[in-house]
Amino acid sequence: MCTLIRWIGTLVVALFLCWPTFPQETNHYSRFGDAKWYARQLQSLREEVAKVDADARALAEARKSGKGVTDAVALDQEPEGVTSEGQLEVLKKRRVLLLRKIDLLEEQARLNAIVPGELRTEYGPEEPTTPGKQKLGREVKELENSLAQEKEHLEHARKEADLLRRNQKLKTQQESSNPEPPSRRDKPSELMGIGTLLVEKEDEVAQAERRVAYLEDRLEDLRRNSPAESAVETDAVAAEPSSDADKSDEKSEAYWRKLFAAVDYKISTAQTELDILQRELNVGLIQYDRNPATAMKESVTRKEINEHRQAIEDKKKEIAELKRQRDELEDTLRHAGGPAGWAR
Numbered sequence: 001m002c003t004l005i006r007w008i009g010t011l012v013v014a015l016f017l018c019w020p021t022f023p024q025e026t027n028h029y030s031r032f033g034d035a036k037w038y039a040r041q042l043q044s045l046r047e048e049v050a051k052v053d054a055d056a057r058a059l060a061e062a063r064k065s066g067k068g069v070t071d072a073v074a075l076d077q078e079p080e081g082v083t084s085e086g087q088l089e090v091l092k093k094r095r096v097l098l099l100r101k102i103d104l105l106e107e108q109a110r111l112n113a114i115v116p117g118e119l120r121t122e123y124g125p126e127e128p129t130t131p132g133k134q135k136l137g138r139e140v141k142e143l144e145n146s147l148a149q150e151k152e153h154l155e156h157a158r159k160e161a162d163l164l165r166r167n168q169k170l171k172t173q174q175e176s177s178n179p180e181p182p183s184r185r186d187k188p189s190e191l192m193g194i195g196t197l198l199v200e201k202e203d204e205v206a207q208a209e210r211r212v213a214y215l216e217d218r219l220e221d222l223r224r225n226s227p228a229e230s231a232v233e234t235d236a237v238a239a240e241p242s243s244d245a246d247k248s249d250e251k252s253e254a255y256w257r258k259l260f261a262a263v264d265y266k267i268s269t270a271q272t273e274l275d276i277l278q279r280e281l282n283v284g285l286i287q288y289d290r291n292p293a294t295a296m297k298e299s300v301t302r303k304e305i306n307e308h309r310q311a312i313e314d315k316k317k318e319i320a321e322l323k324r325q326r327d328e329l330e331d332t333l334r335h336a337g338g339p340a341g342w343a344r
Contacts, residue, residue, distance in 0.1 A: 029221035031213065035118035038109045042102060042119055049098045056091045140222050147215040154208040159269060161201040166276050168194045173283060229334040254334055256342040263329065267322045274315045 063279050109119055171191050222318040284305050 011090045023166070025159050029224055030217050031220075032108065032112050032136060033114075035114050035121075038105060038114055039121050040120050041105055043122060045098055045102050045105070049095060049102075052082075052091050052095045052098065056088060056095075059088055085269060088103070097134050114267075137222075140219065143215060143219045143222065147212065147219060150208060150215055154205065154212055157201060157205045158268075161198065161205055163272055163276060164194060164198040164201055164281070166197060170276065170279050170283065253338075253342050256338055260326070260343050261328060263322060263326050267319060267326070270315060270322060274312065274319065277312050277315060281305065281312065 106116075106119065112115075168191065171189075171194060175189060175191065330340075333343055334340070
């Protein structure tokens with residue numbers, strides 16, 4: 001029995017000595033646990049509140065002294081609130097929204113165990129990390145590429161959501177002005193379909209925003225916690241774009257299809273916006289704003305109508321330029337000996 005006990009004890013000691021030791025898990029970066037991130041967000045919001053307060057004080061002083069402001073409608077200007085009273089109301093609403101954002105951020109910081117004193121610290125603008133200050137590895141470069149693609153996707157999704165909202169507003173105005181009741185119309189309402197698409201697009205925007213935030217945090221985490229790579233490996237990674245350029249020079253099918261897809265997307269989006277601009281102009285020509293002060297100004301200055309006409313002309317020029325770029329791209333593809341099908 002004593003021999004067995006000694007054998008078990010020896011085995012336990014041997015296992016303890018030979019047991020592998022694992023490094024402590026690195027604390028991964030997250031903006032929601034970063035006091036500096038909260039402080040910078042709050043600092044920006046507080047600066048906006050201070051600006052709103054300054055504008056409100058200046059407007060109130062001008063109303064008291066009677067200098068610089070009246071309750072008359074300025075036909076050569078386009079203030080957001082039309083009259084001084086309306087401008088004050090707009091500033092009050094803006095201030096309430098800003099304070100609500102500040103409260104939400106402070107509450108979020110409290111839930112993430114951020115010390116309140118750190119939120120009042122003022123930081124300068126965050127300096128971007130450059131390859132000269134830190135050698136970027138392969139994973140960091142891949143994350144940077146993914147982040148750039150996701151930001152482009154987010155920009156496209158926001159633009160498409162904005163166009164859907166404008167189209168929805170136009171369709172609503174069109175249907176509300178139709179004297180025939182919905183039950184007697186030949187076609188079902190398009191508003192339901194537009195509303196469904198808008199909900200899906202807004203959800204896509206929200207997902208893209210979360211993805212961008214995740215990639216930004218992951219990139220910051222790698223820059224903070226990844227060990228510096230050797231110069232040989234860094235040089236090898238830095239040389240990879242040239243190899244990609246060589247592949248581009250080979251004029252592969254994927255390379256050309258990507259170029260044509262990008263310009264085709266820009267043309268399609270611009271044409272959609274042109275259609276909405278033209279419809280908005282048509283509505284503006286026959287329908288005045290419900291606000292009588294704004295309607296009176298539009299009847300005299302036609303400011304919004306003129307702006308829409310200018311925007312339409314600019315958009316037509318943009319579409320013509322994009323089509324010219326596509327034609328040049330087709331010529332380049334033909335001279336490179338690529339099949340015409342790659343342009344479709």
